[in-house]
Each structure stands twice: as structure tokens, then as C-alpha cells.
Amino acid sequence: MVQLITRTSTDLPPDVRNAMGLALHAEEPATRAGQALTIIAQNIDQAASCEGPICQDTGMPTFEVKVPVGANQIWMKQQVREAVAEATRRGKLRPNSVDSITGENSGNNLGPGTPIVHFEQWEKDEIEVKLILKGGGCENTNAQYALPADLDHLGRADRTLDGVRKCILHAVWKAQGKGCAPGAVGVCIGGDRTSGYLHAKEQLFRTLDDTNPDPRLAAIEEAVMDAANQLTVGPMGFGGQTSLIGCKIGALNRLPASFFVSVAYDCWAFRRLGVTLDASTGAIASWQYREGETPSVPMLTPEQLAAGFPRTGREVHLRAPITDEQIRALKVGDVVLVSGRMFTGRDAVHAHLMKHDPPVDLRGGVLYHCGPVVAKEGPGWRVTAAGPTTSIREEPYQAEILKRYGVRMVIGKGGMGAKTLAGLKESGAVYLNAVGGAAQFYARCIDRVAGVSLMEFGTPEAMWHLDVTDFPAIVTMDAHGNSLHREIEQASGVRLETVGGC
Numbered sequence: 001m002v003q004l005i006t007r008t009s010t011d012l013p014p015d016v017r018n019a020m021g022l023a024l025h026a027e028e029p030a031t032r033a034g035q036a037l038t039i040i041a042q043n044i045d046q047a048a049s050c051e052g053p054i055c056q057d058t059g060m061p062t063f064e065v066k067v068p069v070g071a072n073q074i075w076m077k078q079q080v081r082e083a084v085a086e087a088t089r090r091g092k093l094r095p096n097s098v099d100s101i102t103g104e105n106s107g108n109n110l111g112p113g114t115p116i117v118h119f120e121q122w123e124k125d126e127i128e129v130k131l132i133l134k135g136g137g138c139e140n141t142n143a144q145y146a147l148p149a150d151l152d153h154l155g156r157a158d159r160t161l162d163g164v165r166k167c168i169l170h171a172v173w174k175a176q177g178k179g180c181a182p183g184a185v186g187v188c189i190g191g192d193r194t195s196g197y198l199h200a201k202e203q204l205f206r207t208l209d210d211t212n213p214d215p216r217l218a219a220i221e222e223a224v225m226d227a228a229n230q231l232t233v234g235p236m237g238f239g240g241q242t243s244l245i246g247c248k249i250g251a252l253n254r255l256p257a258s259f260f261v262s263v264a265y266d267c268w269a270f271r272r273l274g275v276t277l278d279a280s281t282g283a284i285a286s287w288q289y290r291e292g293e294t295p296s297v298p299m300l301t302p303e304q305l306a307a308g309f310p311r312t313g314r315e316v317h318l319r320a321p322i323t324d325e326q327i328r329a330l331k332v333g334d335v336v337l338v339s340g341r342m343f344t345g346r347d348a349v350h351a352h353l354m355k356h357d358p359p360v361d362l363r364g365g366v367l368y369h370c371g372p373v374v375a376k377e378g379p380g381w382r383v384t385a386a387g388p389t390t391s392i393r394e395e396p397y398q399a400e401i402l403k404r405y406g407v408r409m410v411i412g413k414g415g416m417g418a419k420t421l422a423g424l425k426e427s428g429a430v431y432l433n434a435v436g437g438a439a440q441f442y443a444r445c446i447d448r449v450a451g452v453s454l455m456e457f458g459t460p461e462a463m464w465h466l467d468v469t470d471f472p473a474i475v476t477m478d479a480h481g482n483s484l485h486r487e488i489e490q491a492s493g494v495r496l497e498t499v500g501g502c
């Protein structure tokens, strides 16, 4: 189980690699989308080569287990739990299990509802275990529709397969870059609200390149892929050719009064693997989704990997603390290479700063929406994974924090809303979008951990003081009231009307 978790967290399966390779080749290298996909490809290779988490958000471990009749599921569940705790201790999983009442992180990914383990009996003698690690950013973009419904840009979605198609396209459009596009969707038609989401997630265990055995569903899958990739949402919501790398649809019977369409969105860091186990020894008999122990085919050549961030020569170099003048000179689309000190802060830090002064001087500073994976090394710390988290969660707080504490630069992913956009203008600050999920790539931009505050919030939520060099991110909201996210959402909404109609 530890091997399965480690491989799933660190090495993307071939079908996902193939899809991301096609996405990479569809973009011009010097575009925002091309740069983002090159970073993603580097990140995938770096994660596999150092056995580090592909993304710092290692998600909700979800195991689907098939067992011979008579197998002891209580004992097996305990084995899975022990493996999860061990993989967390080894830094292959981030501590991600938080008490929903106290906010306390259990520290080992164990707790009520974590991990998720589903058992099913079958007539075979072997055991099959499949695992998916789906992070919070993409989980938050899941969507459930009750038909009939009126949808933005698409009009009425009836209780028909065409209505289903519209719902899926709407969910992809709505997700924009928040779920780290290009992603894949698992869909369930029917069921109830609970079974619908479960069945939708189960569709993500199909390979991206398979064909649905039901020709009616296969036709919708194809239609969705075709239309979604004309929306130009693009990688990270930066605009571009590829918005979706997979669409997998299943169906359950429903109550006559209900017609749900449940959409489970998974990001490009689509981590799922499986094994079959010898039921008498527990040894891995074979791997699923991949060729046994054969190393993965790299995304890039060694030269491309060594070249690092693909520069165009137009990048802006800035060192924190940053001045008002430097900030006002930036405009949407600028690629910035940030150096100096940055401070991480996500949900707990933002809530804290609304009531307390910051533990450090944030004037002219860089606030990074990030919950890193950090390993203790002697008296210090080492960051092993540090991609951005979804920024929109901080929308209720961000403008106020900019104003109170003089933060000049916010780095995250997925963009923020109108309130923050106004706050950036008022306070003289910018929002930069880093490449979501590129946890290994960004960890390599961190020279050292200079300190940590608010450790009582747990590792992902603490405020880490990071010294970085040439940390690349794109200005997507500037201090003049411009937002790339708003532009792409509006433009892709118009596209949705064209490509999503009947």
C-alpha cells in the first residue's frame, strides 16, 4: 500500500502523460499557455525523478478495493490506514486531514472520513486496489445540476442527453483555471445527490483514452471534448487550445422526480493508479494503468528539463520588498521573476490577519497562497513541494489585508474576484498566477526556509518565510483594474454560446 501511495503521488500514469504531451505540443512555447505547460511537464519529470509529490496538495486518498469473498475487510482497512500514515511520515502525502470543528490537522491523514476506503466483493481470488488522489482545488470545482435548469450562455438544459452535455460544458467553463486546467471530468447521469457524486468520481478510474461501451454516452463524451477544447479557457485559465483532457460519463437509475448531473472535476495532476495483490501474501502481483516497474517515459528531453523556465527575454525581475512604482508599472500579461523573501498564507492565516497583526512586517511584501510540504532537517526545514493553492477562497479577506498591512504582491492560482481587484487598485498591489500543481518546480525556486510563524495552524496553514530566486508567475490582475481572469471568462462565455448550442 505504501508503494501504491508513493507511486500515485509522484508519478503520473501514461495515459495522463500522453494527454498532457498532446496539450504541450498544441501550444506555442512562448505563449502564456506554452510556458505554463512547459513548467507542468518539467514538474512531472522532476516529481518522478526525485519521488516527490507532483502537487503539494496530495488530496483526499480514496481507495476502491475489490476483495475475494470472505476477506477480512476490517484488517485490510487497518493496513490501508497504516500505509497512509507511513506515506505521510515519508512526505509522499501532505497532512491533509483537518478536524472540521476545531480546525486541527491530525498530522497523519487519519481521522473521521479520512482516508476513504470502499470495499466490494468479487468472485476472483486476488485483491484489486485502486487509488485516486484528488486535491481540494479541483474538488471545489465539482458541480451538480438538477435538470431542467437554465444555464449561463447555454439556455435551458432539459432532461435529455443534450441537457447533460450542456451541464458538463457549463461545469468546464465555470471551472476556468481554478481546478488547474486542463483537467478531466467524471460524470454521472442520475442517481441521487450522494450516489451521483460517487459514481462521477468512479468514472475517473477509466483511462483517458478508452471508449465508452455505451455508444450514446461515447457520443456525448466526444461532443464535450470537441466543444470544451474550443472554449479557449486553456491551461490554468490563461487562454489556449486545451481546456479538457478527458470526459468520462456513467449513468445510474434515478427517482422519477430527480434528474441530477454530477460532475467530478480532476486537475491535470490526475493521480490514480492501481495494483492487484496476491491475496495470500499481500505482494503486488501487477500494476494497473502502467507497465509494472518500467520507468515512465519522460515528458521532456534532458536538455529541455535542464533549460528550466522557458524565457522570452521580456520577463520582469523584481526583488521583495517591492515599491509602489514597480507595482504600478506592471500590467496584465507580464511574466515576473520574483526574488527575495515571500511569506505563505492561506485560509487560516487570512482569517487570523483579520483579527491580529501579522507576525512579520508585510509592507512591500509578497504573500504566497500556498500550503507547502515541508520536511524537518536538523534544526531547520526544507520545502519539498510548494505550488500555489486556489486563491478565490481568500476573496472575503484579501482586499482588507492589502490595505491594512501594505502587501504589494499576492501569488496564487485561479484568480480572484471583483472585491480583490478593487483592493489591488486602491492599495497599489498586483495578483500573480503561478502554475497550479507545479509543486516540484516551485520548490526548486526556494533557496531556503528562513523561518515560520503561526505553526499552531499546522504545516500547510502556517506562515512560512521563504527566500526565493526567479520564482516565475504571470500578472493576471494588475493595479489598474484589469483582470485576465475576467477577460478569459467573458471571452470563453461567448465561445460557449457558439460551440455549446444544440
Ligand code: SF4
Residues within 6 Å of the ligand: 055, 056, 057, 058, 059, 134, 135, 136, 137, 138, 139, 178, 179, 180, 267, 268, 269, 387, 388, 389, 390, 436, 437, 438
Ligand atoms: S494541481 Fe491544482 S487542483 Fe490539482 S491538486 Fe494540485 S493545486 Fe489542487
